[in-house]
Amino acid sequence: xxxxxxxxxxxxxxxxxxxxxxxxxxxxxxxxxxxxxxxxxxxxxxxxxxxxxxxxxxxxxxxxxxxxxxxxxxxxxxxxxxxxxxxxxxxxxxxxxxxxxxxxxxxxxxxxxxxxxxxxxxxxxxxxxxxxxxxxxxxxxxxxxxxxxxxxxxxxxxxxxxxxxxxxxxxxxxxxxxxxxxxxxxxxxxxxxxxxxxxxxxxxxxxxxxxxxxxxxxxxxxxxxxxxxxxxxxxxxxxxxxxxxxxxxxxxxxxxxxxxxxxxxxxxxxxxxxxxxxxxxxxxxxxxxxx
Amino acid sequence: xxxxxxxxxxxxxxxxxxxxxxxxxxxxxxxxxxxxxxxxxxxxxxxxxxxxxxxxxxxxxxxxxxxxxxxxxxxxx
Numbered sequence: 530x531x532x533x534x535x536x537x538x539x540x541x542x543x544x545x546x547x548x549x550x551x552x553x554x555x556x557x558x559x560x561x562x563x564x565x566x567x568x569x570x571x572x573x574x575x576x577x578x579x580x581x582x583x584x585x586x587x588x589x590x591x592x593x594x595x596x597x598x599x600x601x602x603x604x605x606x607x608x609x610x611x612x613x614x615x616x617x618x619x620x621x622x623x624x625x626x627x628x629x630x631x632x633x634x635x636x637x638x639x640x641x642x643x644x645x646x647x648x649x650x651x652x653x654x655x656x657x658x659x660x661x662x663x664x665x666x667x668x669x670x671x672x673x674x675x676x677x678x679x680x681x682x683x684x685x686x687x688x689x690x691x692x693x694x695x696x697x698x699x700x701x702x703x704x705x706x707x708x709x710x711x712x713x714x715x716x717x718x719x720x721x722x723x724x725x726x727x728x729x730x731x732x733x734x735x736x737x738x739x740x741x742x743x744x745x746x747x748x749x750x751x752x753x754x755x756x757x758x759x760x761x762x763x764x765x766x767x768x769x770x771x772x773x774x775x776x777x778x779x780x781x782x783x784x785x786x787x788x789x790x791x792x793x794x795x796x797x798x799x800x801x802x803x804x805x806x807x808x809x810x811x812x813x814x815x816x817x818x819x820x
Numbered sequence: 821x822x823x824x825x826x827x828x829x830x831x832x833x834x835x836x837x838x839x840x841x842x843x844x845x846x847x848x849x850x851x852x853x854x855x856x857x858x859x860x861x862x863x864x865x866x867x868x869x870x871x872x873x874x875x876x877x878x879x880x881x882x883x884x885x886x887x888x889x890x891x892x893x894x895x896x897x
Contacts, residue, residue, distance in 0.1 A: 567829075574826045577893055581859060581886050679828035679897070735888055740860040741845050749845070749861045750884055753897065760828055 533803065536796040543792060547785035553616065554778035557771045561711060564768035567677070568708065571764060575757050582754055584737065585747050595694050596751050597724045604640045606698040607631060608689065608721065608759075610705035610766040611650035613674045617774035620706060621649040623716050627704050628654075631718065642698070644689070646670050646763070677767055679760050686756035693722045705762045706769035712776055714769040719762065724751060821853050821890040823869065825878060827897060832878055833869065840892055841868035842885055851887055858887040867894060 609628050611621045632641050645651050647670070673681055692698055701722040706714040739746060823840055825832040841850045843865025851858075862883045869876040880896035887893075 570830050571828055573824075573831065574828050574895060577826060577886070578884075578895055581884055581895070584886075585859065683897075735857045737888075738856055738858045740849075740858065745845070746859065746861040746884065749882070753883070753895075757828055 531795055531799055533796070533799050536792060536799060540789065540792045540796060543785055543789050547782055547789065550778045550781040550785060554775055554782060557775040557778060558711075561768060561771035561775060564764065564771055565708075568761075568764050568768055571757070571761060575761060578750070578754055578757055582747075582750060584735075585739075585743055585750070594724070594748055594751055596690065596722060596755070599723050600696075600699045602636075602639060602699045604642070604698045604700075605636045606642050606644060606689065606692065606701045608644045608646065608701065608703045609650050609654070610703065610762060611645060611647035611653070612766070612770040613648040614774075615649060616777060617770055618777035620714070620770055620773040621647075621653065623714075624650070624704050624706065625653045627716055627718060631702070631704070646673055646685070673763070674767065677763060679756075682760045682763055683756045686759045687752070689759075690722070690752050690755060698722075703759065703762050705766040706773070708765040708768040708772065711772040714773060719758075721755065721758065724755065821851075821855075821892060823871075823892045823894070825867065825869075825894040825896055827895075832896065833876065835871065837869050837871040837892075839870040840894075842894070843867070843880070851885075851892055854890060855887045855892075857889075858885070860885050862894070862896070867896070 607628050609624050611624055615621070628643060643650075643654050645654050670685065673685070689701060693701055700720070703719045703721050705717055705719070707717040709715050821837060822835075823837040824834045839850055839852055841848060842860070843863050845861040845863050848865070849860075862880065862885060864881050865879075867878040867880055869878070878896065880894075883894060883896040885892065885894045
C-alpha cells in the first residue's frame with residue numbers, strides 16, 4: 530500500500546500541473562483566434578495580387594526576370610518555419626523531420642543551408658549540426674513572432690530574394706505547417722524561388738492599359754508576391770502553432786485528470802486500509818482486556 | 821466609383837469615391853469615374869482620395885493599382 534502522505538503530495542502536484550495546462554490551453558485558444566483573423570485579413574490582398582499577376586503575364590520567361598531564372602541546382606536554401614516556444618506537440622519536430630528528409634532524398638549531394646525562423650528551429654538545427662545560412666541571412670530571427678507583421682517578414686523576404694539573385698542559392702523552398710483547422714495542421718513544402726506562375730489561370734479578357742510596360746510592372750510585383758507568399762506561410766504557421774498547442778494542452782489536461790482519478794482511488798484505498806487496521810487493533814485490544 | 825485600398829495587414833479603405841490621386845511609377849496620376857481598364861505600378865508616395873467633400877490621404881511604399889469597370893483596387897504596402 531502506498532504511503533498516504535506520498536499520494537497526497539502527488540495529487541497536489543498533478544492538480545497544479547492540470548491548472549497550468551488548462552490555462553495554457555485557454556491562452557492558446559485566444560491567440561489562435563487572433564492568428565486566424567490575420568490570415569483572413571491577408572486573403573483579399575493575396576487573392577487580388579495573384580489575379581493581377583495572372584492578368585499581367587501569360588508567360589514569365591518572356592519577361593526575363595532574374596527571379597524566374599532556372600539554374601542548375603547546386604545550392605539549396607531551406608526556410609524552416611518553427612515557433613519560438615515549445616509544448617505544442619510534434620509541431621516543430623515535424624518540420625525538422627521534413628527538412629532532414631529533404632536533405633537526404635530530394636537534395637542529396639547538394640549543398641543545403643537551413644534558415645530557421647523561430648527559436649526552436651535554431652535550437653534543433655544547431656544540435657543536429659546542420660549548416661545554417663550565413664552572411665546576410667544569419668541571425669536568429671527570434672523577434673519575428675513577437676510582432677508578426679508584413680514589414681518584418683518583408684525584410685527577411687528581401688534578404689532571401691537578394692541571396693537568390695546574387696547566386697548564393699539556386700533554389701529556395703519553405704517548409705511550414707499549413708493551417709487547416711484548430712485540431713490539424715498540414716506539413717507543407719513549398720517552392721519559393723525560382724518563381725513559377727500557377728498554370729491554367731485564365732487571364733481576364735479585359736483590354737488593360739499598362740503603365741509602365743507590362744514587364745516592368747511584373748519585375749516590380751514579383752518580389753511583392755513572393756513576400757506575400759512568405760508572409761502567408763508565416764501566418765499559417767503561427768495559427769498552426771497555437772492550434773497544435775491547444776490540442777497538446779487539451780490532451781495533457783485530459784491525461785492529468787485521468788491520473789488524478791487513479792491517484793484519488795489509491796489514496797482512498799490506502800486511507801480505508803489504515804482505518805480498517807486501526808479498528809482491528811482497537812477491537813483486538815478491547816478483547817484482550819475482556820479476556 | 822468603388823475604391824478599395826488593401827494592404828497585407830488590413831483593408832485601409834473600402835467605399836465610394838469621386839476621384840483618386842495615385843503616385844504612379846511614371847508620375848502621379850488621377851483616376852475619375854468611368855476610367856478605362858488600367859493596371860499601373862505605384863511608387864512610394866501618398867494616395868489622395870476624394871469623395872464628396874471628404875478627403876483622405878494614405879501613405880504607401882509602393883504597390884499596384886487595377887482599374888476595371890468603375891472599380892479601383894489599390895494594393896499598397
